[in-house]
Amino acid sequence: MPQTIINLSTRGAGIYEFTDQAAHFVARTGMEEGLLTVFVRHTSCSLLIQENADPDVKRDLDQFFKRLVPHSDDPSMRWIVHTAEGPDDMPAHIKAALTQVSIGIPVGEGRLMLGTWQGLYLFEHRDRPHRREIVLHLGG
Amino acid sequence: MPQTIINLSTRGAGIYEFTDQAAHFVARTGMEEGLLTVFVRHTSCSLLIQENADPDVKRDLDQFFKRLVPHSDDPSMRWIVHTAEGPDDMPAHIKAALTQVSIGIPVGEGRLMLGTWQGLYLFEHRDRPHRREIVLHLGG
Protein backbone atom coordinates (compact mmCIF):
# COMPACT_ATOMS: atom_id res chain seq x y z
CA MET A 1 0.00 0.00 0.00
CA PRO A 2 2.32 2.78 -1.22
CA GLN A 3 1.46 6.23 0.08
CA THR A 4 2.95 9.68 -0.30
CA ILE A 5 2.16 13.32 0.38
CA ILE A 6 2.73 15.85 -2.37
CA ASN A 7 2.83 19.62 -1.87
CA LEU A 8 1.39 22.11 -4.31
CA SER A 9 2.08 25.83 -4.06
CA THR A 10 -0.86 27.86 -5.32
CA ARG A 11 -0.63 31.47 -6.50
CA GLY A 12 -4.16 32.33 -5.39
CA ALA A 13 -7.64 31.19 -6.41
CA GLY A 14 -7.69 28.98 -9.49
CA ILE A 15 -7.32 25.47 -10.86
CA TYR A 16 -3.91 23.75 -10.80
CA GLU A 17 -3.19 20.50 -12.63
CA PHE A 18 -1.17 17.72 -10.95
CA THR A 19 -2.01 14.74 -13.18
CA ASP A 20 1.69 14.17 -13.92
CA GLN A 21 2.69 13.98 -10.26
CA ALA A 22 -0.03 11.41 -9.59
CA ALA A 23 0.90 9.39 -12.69
CA HIS A 24 4.60 9.35 -11.73
CA PHE A 25 3.76 8.13 -8.23
CA VAL A 26 1.74 5.26 -9.71
CA ALA A 27 4.50 4.40 -12.20
CA ARG A 28 7.21 4.33 -9.51
CA THR A 29 5.25 1.78 -7.43
CA GLY A 30 5.32 -0.71 -10.30
CA MET A 31 1.77 -1.81 -9.42
CA GLU A 32 -0.21 -3.02 -12.42
CA GLU A 33 -3.72 -2.88 -10.93
CA GLY A 34 -5.18 -1.00 -8.02
CA LEU A 35 -7.00 2.09 -6.86
CA LEU A 36 -5.37 5.49 -6.46
CA THR A 37 -7.11 7.60 -3.83
CA VAL A 38 -6.35 11.32 -3.88
CA PHE A 39 -7.19 13.21 -0.69
CA VAL A 40 -6.69 16.92 0.05
CA ARG A 41 -5.88 17.82 3.68
CA HIS A 42 -7.62 21.22 3.71
CA THR A 43 -11.12 22.70 3.92
CA SER A 44 -10.67 25.79 1.72
CA CYS A 45 -9.49 24.05 -1.45
CA SER A 46 -10.72 20.88 -3.14
CA LEU A 47 -10.25 18.40 -6.00
CA LEU A 48 -11.57 18.26 -9.54
CA ILE A 49 -11.27 16.00 -12.53
CA GLN A 50 -11.88 18.16 -15.57
CA GLU A 51 -11.07 18.70 -19.21
CA ASN A 52 -7.39 19.33 -19.83
CA ALA A 53 -7.67 20.40 -23.48
CA ASP A 54 -8.98 23.98 -23.51
CA PRO A 55 -7.73 26.33 -20.73
CA ASP A 56 -11.00 28.30 -21.05
CA VAL A 57 -12.78 25.42 -19.32
CA LYS A 58 -10.73 26.07 -16.17
CA ARG A 59 -11.41 29.81 -16.36
CA ASP A 60 -15.16 29.32 -16.85
CA LEU A 61 -15.35 26.79 -14.00
CA ASP A 62 -13.58 29.20 -11.70
CA GLN A 63 -15.93 32.02 -12.78
CA PHE A 64 -19.03 29.92 -12.18
CA PHE A 65 -18.06 29.14 -8.60
CA LYS A 66 -17.11 32.78 -7.93
CA ARG A 67 -20.55 33.90 -9.17
CA LEU A 68 -22.43 31.17 -7.28
CA VAL A 69 -20.54 31.90 -4.04
CA PRO A 70 -19.37 35.56 -3.95
CA HIS A 71 -17.05 36.88 -1.26
CA SER A 72 -18.71 37.59 2.08
CA ASP A 73 -18.41 41.36 1.59
CA ASP A 74 -20.74 41.11 -1.40
CA PRO A 75 -24.22 42.52 -0.58
CA SER A 76 -25.84 39.15 -1.39
CA MET A 77 -23.67 37.37 1.19
CA ARG A 78 -24.27 39.62 4.22
CA TRP A 79 -25.80 36.66 6.11
CA ILE A 80 -22.36 35.06 6.52
CA VAL A 81 -21.17 35.03 10.15
CA HIS A 82 -17.68 33.48 9.78
CA THR A 83 -15.78 36.50 8.39
CA ALA A 84 -12.80 36.75 10.77
CA GLU A 85 -10.40 35.08 8.32
CA GLY A 86 -11.32 37.39 5.43
CA PRO A 87 -14.10 37.75 2.85
CA ASP A 88 -12.74 34.82 0.79
CA ASP A 89 -12.61 32.30 3.65
CA MET A 90 -16.22 31.18 4.20
CA PRO A 91 -16.91 31.11 0.43
CA ALA A 92 -13.83 28.86 0.16
CA HIS A 93 -15.35 26.38 2.63
CA ILE A 94 -18.64 26.44 0.70
CA LYS A 95 -16.94 25.83 -2.66
CA ALA A 96 -14.98 22.96 -1.08
CA ALA A 97 -18.27 21.41 0.13
CA LEU A 98 -19.71 21.71 -3.41
CA THR A 99 -16.80 19.85 -4.99
CA GLN A 100 -14.73 16.88 -3.74
CA VAL A 101 -12.23 16.27 -0.95
CA SER A 102 -11.28 12.79 -2.21
CA ILE A 103 -11.35 11.06 -5.58
CA GLY A 104 -10.71 7.38 -6.35
CA ILE A 105 -9.13 6.58 -9.73
CA PRO A 106 -8.73 2.93 -10.82
CA VAL A 107 -5.29 1.85 -12.09
CA GLY A 108 -4.99 -0.74 -14.87
CA GLU A 109 -1.94 -1.95 -16.83
CA GLY A 110 0.16 0.23 -14.53
CA ARG A 111 -1.60 3.46 -15.47
CA LEU A 112 -4.35 5.76 -14.20
CA MET A 113 -7.53 4.86 -16.08
CA LEU A 114 -8.41 8.49 -16.81
CA GLY A 115 -10.40 9.25 -19.95
CA THR A 116 -8.70 10.92 -22.91
CA TRP A 117 -9.60 14.45 -21.84
CA GLN A 118 -9.47 14.05 -18.08
CA GLY A 119 -6.91 15.84 -15.92
CA LEU A 120 -6.59 15.90 -12.14
CA TYR A 121 -6.71 19.33 -10.49
CA LEU A 122 -6.41 21.12 -7.19
CA PHE A 123 -9.10 23.80 -6.95
CA GLU A 124 -7.72 26.64 -4.78
CA HIS A 125 -10.50 28.79 -3.29
CA ARG A 126 -8.41 31.25 -1.23
CA ASP A 127 -7.20 34.52 -2.77
CA ARG A 128 -3.67 34.41 -1.41
CA PRO A 129 -0.96 31.83 -2.24
CA HIS A 130 -1.03 28.66 -0.13
CA ARG A 131 1.01 25.50 0.23
CA ARG A 132 -1.38 22.56 -0.04
CA GLU A 133 -0.87 18.94 1.00
CA ILE A 134 -2.40 16.11 -1.02
CA VAL A 135 -2.22 12.47 0.06
CA LEU A 136 -1.80 9.84 -2.67
CA HIS A 137 -2.67 6.30 -1.58
CA LEU A 138 -2.37 3.35 -3.93
CA GLY A 139 -4.31 0.35 -2.66
CA GLY A 140 -5.71 -2.90 -3.95
CA MET B 1 -8.74 -6.94 -7.84
CA PRO B 2 -11.40 -7.57 -10.50
CA GLN B 3 -11.96 -4.67 -12.87
CA THR B 4 -14.20 -4.03 -15.85
CA ILE B 5 -15.39 -1.22 -18.09
CA ILE B 6 -19.10 -0.94 -18.83
CA ASN B 7 -20.58 1.20 -21.59
CA LEU B 8 -23.81 3.14 -21.26
CA SER B 9 -25.55 4.72 -24.24
CA THR B 10 -27.38 7.87 -23.24
CA ARG B 11 -30.27 9.41 -25.20
CA GLY B 12 -29.41 12.96 -24.16
CA ALA B 13 -29.38 14.86 -20.87
CA GLY B 14 -30.89 12.94 -17.97
CA ILE B 15 -30.29 10.36 -15.26
CA TYR B 16 -29.68 6.70 -16.19
CA GLU B 17 -29.67 3.88 -13.65
CA PHE B 18 -27.00 1.14 -13.80
CA THR B 19 -27.32 -0.37 -10.30
CA ASP B 20 -28.02 -3.83 -11.79
CA GLN B 21 -24.89 -3.85 -13.93
CA ALA B 22 -22.73 -2.93 -10.94
CA ALA B 23 -24.45 -5.55 -8.74
CA HIS B 24 -23.97 -8.28 -11.36
CA PHE B 25 -20.28 -7.45 -11.66
CA VAL B 26 -19.87 -7.79 -7.89
CA ALA B 27 -21.83 -11.06 -7.82
CA ARG B 28 -19.75 -12.61 -10.64
CA THR B 29 -16.49 -11.99 -8.76
CA GLY B 30 -17.68 -14.12 -5.84
CA MET B 31 -16.03 -11.68 -3.40
CA GLU B 32 -17.78 -11.47 -0.04
CA GLU B 33 -16.25 -8.24 1.29
CA GLY B 34 -14.58 -5.33 -0.41
CA LEU B 35 -14.99 -1.90 -1.92
CA LEU B 36 -16.51 -1.19 -5.31
CA THR B 37 -15.17 2.00 -6.86
CA VAL B 38 -17.20 3.43 -9.73
CA PHE B 39 -15.36 5.92 -11.95
CA VAL B 40 -16.65 7.76 -15.02
CA ARG B 41 -14.09 8.49 -17.77
CA HIS B 42 -15.64 11.76 -18.98
CA THR B 43 -15.89 15.42 -17.96
CA SER B 44 -19.38 16.24 -19.24
CA CYS B 45 -21.32 13.57 -17.36
CA SER B 46 -21.04 12.39 -13.77
CA LEU B 47 -22.25 9.94 -11.10
CA LEU B 48 -25.09 10.07 -8.58
CA ILE B 49 -26.52 7.84 -5.91
CA GLN B 50 -30.17 8.78 -5.56
CA GLU B 51 -33.63 7.57 -4.71
CA ASN B 52 -34.84 4.84 -7.05
CA ALA B 53 -38.47 4.77 -5.91
CA ASP B 54 -40.20 7.81 -7.46
CA PRO B 55 -39.14 8.77 -11.03
CA ASP B 56 -40.12 12.38 -10.23
CA VAL B 57 -36.99 12.63 -8.08
CA LYS B 58 -34.83 12.12 -11.17
CA ARG B 59 -36.83 14.68 -13.15
CA ASP B 60 -36.63 17.27 -10.36
CA LEU B 61 -32.90 16.73 -9.90
CA ASP B 62 -32.31 17.21 -13.60
CA GLN B 63 -34.47 20.37 -13.54
CA PHE B 64 -32.58 21.83 -10.59
CA PHE B 65 -29.22 21.49 -12.30
CA LYS B 66 -30.59 22.91 -15.58
CA ARG B 67 -31.88 25.96 -13.69
CA LEU B 68 -28.70 26.41 -11.66
CA VAL B 69 -26.49 26.10 -14.75
CA PRO B 70 -28.38 27.20 -17.89
CA HIS B 71 -26.97 26.74 -21.39
CA SER B 72 -24.32 29.26 -22.38
CA ASP B 73 -26.68 31.00 -24.83
CA ASP B 74 -28.89 31.99 -21.89
CA PRO B 75 -28.56 35.74 -21.12
CA SER B 76 -27.40 34.97 -17.56
CA MET B 77 -24.48 32.89 -18.88
CA ARG B 78 -22.99 35.34 -21.38
CA TRP B 79 -19.73 35.38 -19.40
CA ILE B 80 -18.89 31.84 -20.59
CA VAL B 81 -15.88 31.76 -22.95
CA HIS B 82 -15.73 28.04 -23.82
CA THR B 83 -18.65 27.86 -26.32
CA ALA B 84 -17.01 26.21 -29.34
CA GLU B 85 -18.48 22.77 -28.55
CA GLY B 86 -22.04 24.08 -28.21
CA PRO B 87 -24.17 25.87 -25.60
CA ASP B 88 -24.58 22.66 -23.55
CA ASP B 89 -20.86 21.87 -23.27
CA MET B 90 -19.48 24.25 -20.63
CA PRO B 91 -22.60 23.85 -18.44
CA ALA B 92 -21.98 20.09 -18.67
CA HIS B 93 -18.46 20.53 -17.27
CA ILE B 94 -19.83 22.70 -14.46
CA LYS B 95 -22.55 20.21 -13.53
CA ALA B 96 -19.93 17.43 -13.53
CA ALA B 97 -17.79 19.48 -11.09
CA LEU B 98 -20.83 19.95 -8.82
CA THR B 99 -21.52 16.21 -8.61
CA GLN B 100 -19.14 13.22 -8.47
CA VAL B 101 -16.68 11.57 -10.84
CA SER B 102 -16.06 8.59 -8.52
CA ILE B 103 -18.05 6.85 -5.79
CA GLY B 104 -16.90 4.12 -3.41
CA ILE B 105 -19.52 1.59 -2.27
CA PRO B 106 -18.63 -1.00 0.38
CA VAL B 107 -19.48 -4.65 -0.37
CA GLY B 108 -20.60 -6.98 2.44
CA GLU B 109 -21.93 -10.56 2.31
CA GLY B 110 -21.28 -10.49 -1.42
CA ARG B 111 -23.56 -7.51 -2.08
CA LEU B 112 -23.40 -3.75 -2.53
CA MET B 113 -24.23 -2.16 0.82
CA LEU B 114 -26.63 0.37 -0.70
CA GLY B 115 -29.50 1.63 1.43
CA THR B 116 -33.05 0.48 0.67
CA TRP B 117 -33.85 3.42 -1.59
CA GLN B 118 -30.44 4.01 -3.15
CA GLY B 119 -29.76 3.49 -6.84
CA LEU B 120 -26.58 4.17 -8.81
CA TYR B 121 -26.91 6.56 -11.76
CA LEU B 122 -25.03 8.12 -14.63
CA PHE B 123 -25.94 11.80 -14.91
CA GLU B 124 -25.66 12.79 -18.58
CA HIS B 125 -25.21 16.55 -19.02
CA ARG B 126 -24.92 16.76 -22.83
CA ASP B 127 -28.01 17.22 -25.00
CA ARG B 128 -27.12 14.68 -27.66
CA PRO B 129 -26.78 10.89 -27.19
CA HIS B 130 -23.35 9.72 -26.04
CA ARG B 131 -21.62 6.41 -25.35
CA ARG B 132 -20.12 6.63 -21.86
CA GLU B 133 -17.43 4.47 -20.27
CA ILE B 134 -17.57 3.63 -16.56
CA VAL B 135 -14.80 1.72 -14.77
CA LEU B 136 -15.85 -0.73 -12.04
CA HIS B 137 -13.02 -1.73 -9.69
CA LEU B 138 -13.56 -4.18 -6.83
CA GLY B 139 -10.75 -3.98 -4.29
CA GLY B 140 -10.06 -4.97 -0.73
Add this chain to the structure above:
Amino acid sequence: MPQTIINLSTRGAGIYEFTDQAAHFVARTGMEEGLLTVFVRHTSCSLLIQENADPDVKRDLDQFFKRLVPHSDDPSMRWIVHTAEGPDDMPAHIKAALTQVSIGIPVGEGRLMLGTWQGLYLFEHRDRPHRREIVLHLGG
Protein backbone atom coordinates in the same frame (compact mmCIF):
# COMPACT_ATOMS: atom_id res chain seq x y z
CA MET C 1 -11.04 -5.75 5.56
CA PRO C 2 -12.75 -4.60 8.74
CA GLN C 3 -16.19 -3.13 8.25
CA THR C 4 -18.85 -1.71 10.52
CA ILE C 5 -22.09 0.27 10.41
CA ILE C 6 -22.51 3.18 12.79
CA ASN C 7 -25.81 4.88 13.54
CA LEU C 8 -26.23 8.60 14.04
CA SER C 9 -29.40 10.15 15.43
CA THR C 10 -30.00 13.60 13.97
CA ARG C 11 -32.19 16.25 15.59
CA GLY C 12 -33.20 17.81 12.27
CA ALA C 13 -31.34 19.64 9.49
CA GLY C 14 -27.74 20.47 10.32
CA ILE C 15 -24.17 19.22 10.41
CA TYR C 16 -23.16 16.48 12.88
CA GLU C 17 -19.55 15.52 13.55
CA PHE C 18 -18.53 11.86 13.83
CA THR C 19 -14.74 12.11 13.42
CA ASP C 20 -14.18 10.39 16.79
CA GLN C 21 -16.31 7.37 15.92
CA ALA C 22 -14.41 6.89 12.66
CA ALA C 23 -11.03 7.35 14.40
CA HIS C 24 -11.93 4.81 17.11
CA PHE C 25 -12.96 2.26 14.50
CA VAL C 26 -9.60 2.66 12.75
CA ALA C 27 -7.68 2.43 16.05
CA ARG C 28 -9.49 -0.75 17.11
CA THR C 29 -8.52 -2.55 13.88
CA GLY C 30 -4.83 -2.08 14.65
CA MET C 31 -4.14 -1.46 10.95
CA GLU C 32 -1.20 0.86 10.30
CA GLU C 33 -1.86 1.75 6.68
CA GLY C 34 -4.96 1.62 4.55
CA LEU C 35 -7.94 3.48 3.21
CA LEU C 36 -11.06 4.26 5.21
CA THR C 37 -14.14 4.59 3.04
CA VAL C 38 -17.15 6.29 4.61
CA PHE C 39 -20.47 5.66 2.89
CA VAL C 40 -23.93 6.98 3.87
CA ARG C 41 -26.89 4.68 3.11
CA HIS C 42 -29.45 7.43 2.45
CA THR C 43 -30.42 9.90 -0.28
CA SER C 44 -31.61 12.83 1.86
CA CYS C 45 -28.46 13.35 3.91
CA SER C 46 -24.79 13.34 2.87
CA LEU C 47 -21.15 13.60 3.96
CA LEU C 48 -18.80 16.54 4.43
CA ILE C 49 -15.25 17.09 5.52
CA GLN C 50 -15.09 20.61 6.91
CA GLU C 51 -13.42 22.90 9.40
CA ASN C 52 -13.91 21.76 12.99
CA ALA C 53 -12.57 24.90 14.69
CA ASP C 54 -15.28 27.58 14.42
CA PRO C 55 -18.92 26.41 14.79
CA ASP C 56 -19.99 29.39 12.63
CA VAL C 57 -18.56 27.56 9.62
CA LYS C 58 -21.15 24.80 10.08
CA ARG C 59 -23.95 27.34 10.50
CA ASP C 60 -22.91 29.30 7.40
CA LEU C 61 -22.59 26.11 5.31
CA ASP C 62 -26.05 25.03 6.35
CA GLN C 63 -27.42 28.50 5.52
CA PHE C 64 -25.81 28.53 2.08
CA PHE C 65 -27.42 25.25 1.09
CA LYS C 66 -30.81 26.32 2.47
CA ARG C 67 -30.63 29.50 0.37
CA LEU C 68 -29.42 27.71 -2.76
CA VAL C 69 -32.12 25.02 -2.46
CA PRO C 70 -35.19 26.40 -0.62
CA HIS C 71 -38.07 24.17 0.46
CA SER C 72 -40.46 23.21 -2.32
CA ASP C 73 -43.22 25.47 -0.94
CA ASP C 74 -40.99 28.49 -1.62
CA PRO C 75 -42.29 30.49 -4.64
CA SER C 76 -38.97 29.99 -6.45
CA MET C 77 -39.30 26.21 -6.23
CA ARG C 78 -42.83 25.78 -7.58
CA TRP C 79 -41.48 23.67 -10.45
CA ILE C 80 -40.76 20.76 -8.09
CA VAL C 81 -43.02 17.74 -8.74
CA HIS C 82 -41.90 15.35 -5.98
CA THR C 83 -43.65 16.98 -2.99
CA ALA C 84 -45.55 14.03 -1.47
CA GLU C 85 -42.98 13.48 1.30
CA GLY C 86 -43.02 17.13 2.40
CA PRO C 87 -41.49 20.46 1.31
CA ASP C 88 -38.05 19.49 2.70
CA ASP C 89 -37.77 16.17 0.88
CA MET C 90 -36.86 17.02 -2.72
CA PRO C 91 -34.48 19.82 -1.59
CA ALA C 92 -32.83 17.18 0.63
CA HIS C 93 -32.18 14.95 -2.41
CA ILE C 94 -30.77 17.93 -4.33
CA LYS C 95 -28.44 18.92 -1.48
CA ALA C 96 -27.28 15.31 -1.22
CA ALA C 97 -26.45 15.33 -4.97
CA LEU C 98 -24.44 18.56 -4.51
CA THR C 99 -22.29 17.08 -1.73
CA GLN C 100 -20.88 13.55 -1.28
CA VAL C 101 -22.29 10.11 -0.56
CA SER C 102 -18.85 8.54 -0.02
CA ILE C 103 -15.44 9.83 1.06
CA GLY C 104 -12.12 7.97 1.08
CA ILE C 105 -9.62 8.94 3.79
CA PRO C 106 -6.09 7.43 3.74
CA VAL C 107 -4.80 5.91 6.99
CA GLY C 108 -1.11 6.19 7.93
CA GLU C 109 0.73 5.23 11.13
CA GLY C 110 -2.56 3.86 12.40
CA ARG C 111 -4.42 7.17 12.11
CA LEU C 112 -6.75 8.99 9.74
CA MET C 113 -4.62 11.37 7.65
CA LEU C 114 -6.97 14.30 8.11
CA GLY C 115 -5.51 17.80 8.03
CA THR C 116 -5.24 19.80 11.25
CA TRP C 117 -8.62 21.53 10.83
CA GLN C 118 -10.55 18.75 9.13
CA GLY C 119 -13.52 17.03 10.76
CA LEU C 120 -15.85 14.40 9.30
CA TYR C 121 -19.56 15.27 9.28
CA LEU C 122 -22.98 13.94 8.46
CA PHE C 123 -25.01 16.63 6.70
CA GLU C 124 -28.68 16.07 7.57
CA HIS C 125 -31.02 17.70 5.03
CA ARG C 126 -34.41 16.65 6.46
CA ASP C 127 -36.21 18.85 9.01
CA ARG C 128 -37.27 16.10 11.38
CA PRO C 129 -34.98 13.84 13.44
CA HIS C 130 -33.72 10.73 11.64
CA ARG C 131 -31.60 7.69 12.45
CA ARG C 132 -28.86 7.46 9.82
CA GLU C 133 -26.64 4.51 8.90
CA ILE C 134 -23.05 5.06 7.84
CA VAL C 135 -20.80 2.23 6.61
CA LEU C 136 -17.12 2.37 7.60
CA HIS C 137 -14.87 0.12 5.50
CA LEU C 138 -11.13 -0.10 6.12
CA GLY C 139 -9.32 -1.61 3.14
CA GLY C 140 -5.82 -1.86 1.76
